[in-house]
Amino acid sequence: MVRIRIFEARVSAVAEAKLVDGYLHTYAGQEAVACGIIPLLREDDWFTSTYRNHGHAIARDIPLDAIAGEIYGKATGVCGGKGGSMHVADQTRGMIGGMGIVAGGLPIATGAALASRYLGRDSVAVAFFGDGAVHQGAWHEALDFAGLFQCPVIFVCENNLYAETTAVDYHLLAGSVAAMTAPYGIPSVQVDGMDVFSVREAGEEAIARARGGEGPSLIEAMTYRYGGQYEGDTQTYKPPKEVAWWRDRDPLLRFRASVAGRVDSTVLDTIERTVAEEVAAAFDAAERAPWPDLTQVTADVYTPTA
């Protein structure tokens, strides 16, 4: 969580300083969701993400250099700089990738889960998405497919109360995302997404169910994005009282409070310092890294065949 928080603070800083271009969607505030779920995954599990993917990539231990390099569009980026911030991916670690089309990842994660069942494996797939995604046909069709074919997929909604500027109390007619799975026969649970332990517990249960052949489920984690829809968004649509309420429930502070007495706070301080150095080194490396060769414009469109 600390690594994500510090990394994203640096993303905001380099965006503000105009050191990087493009749309940057930060994850600060939502750390407990990625960190509650992703460490539970095995090496042979899969997951899909969205344009708000840095946190998922970091939780999956993708090297910070490779993520920062991608954000800069450098040759050292995890996708050689061609995808950029919205498309961080590392299939060798099960991260199918960040996707820019809302709800685009749900059917794909469902398919990865289908493959696992078909191949007789007990690996699972997770689809991360926001509260705004539930209106897409792709969302409903993925749940329908997963329910029909009992795919071992876990749908994880990061309900951060906003779809861009549109508040969830305006757009979510069902009141909760968890309430929307019943027609598909998919069990669901709503959890405190600012508490990493609650998320983890729900994740363990859902993953065990999927691995055990009991099919799909959905977790709705109630959380909050501290940043805008993207860096540079002035966020005039957020009431200040609401921001303060969520800041009081900050997942990092909550973690510190819940381990107080069991973990020496100087240990946590040391972790923060080490991580800050690690993040600084990753951004420095990205800053210095070479640009991709121009021949890359047309490379990788198709798979080379013999």
Add this chain to the structure above:
Amino acid sequence: MTRRLNIKDAINEALRQEMAADDRVILMGEDIAGGAGRDDTYPEAADAWGGPFGVTKGLLPRFGRNRVMDTAIAETGFVGAAIGAAIAGLRPVVEIMYVDFIGTSFDQLLNHAAKLRYVYGGKVSVPLVVRTVAGAGFRAAAEHSQTLYSLYTHVPGLKVVAPSTAADAKGLLIAAIRDPDPVIFIEHKRLYMYDEPVPEEPYTIPFGVARIVRSGSDVTIVGVQKMVHTALDAAKVLASEGIEAEVIDPRTYSPLDEQTILSSVEKTGRLVVVDESHPRCSLATDIAALVAESAFDALRGPIRMVTGAHAPVPFSPPLEDAYVPDAARVVAAVRSGLETTGS
């Protein structure tokens, strides 16, 4: 002195004037009110986003939630609803935030909006406008940078408009709103801040009438939307070498003003088409084929196309810059056409 407006504000003004003049005109789209209307809880939120580029800013406070509808992220749903509303007497203007999201609403447009008039034997009209945003060069990566003009142009029944200037944007959008058929109105994200004198009163520019942006006698350069400006930059360079380029902005791609393009090529004997989209099955190939078929005898050299690559738009800034055609590539294409010119 005439007042200047940028394209973003020209579009906003066109919407405002048409909404004021005709209460059948309604707007729908994601974040087009951008949090405005939550004023009871937080007054500052009245300063709406107006979509990611601020194009619809200020319209909600003026016309209210009944006419400026912030939708959920459900393009099939609201584009389809707009088709039904259009048939039933409204004049919906819907926004698909980026043209890249074409897939999420395309069935409604391709199979319904475009065909209903035809399959019902001319008994129904669908007066719908879909505003959307195209364009590379914004560091917005592969899923937010495409210029998919040709996918819409390919479909009979849809009209396709892509303005390159502020005055055109206003006149063409008002024409689109008053048009009885479905119109796909494509804005270019890198042109929003382009400004020029724009008349204050409402006016229309007819579809199917190209604009000769610069006249010349040596080569015809047809630019697609932002590439009109690239073509003009190239024309300046060429003029310094004594080559006079005629630059044409078709403005609407369906219907296409074939005659203006053909007459120009008959005069100059040469054609270069500049389109930032992928080369295959593009507006560039379409216009090149038109000229090859109907003005072949006038050609004094090969037709050249300057386009993006047959590849998704890369994020990395130097790669994206290499991807998007620039004036130097247009100049080179003109020169190479001249070198291989016959008598």
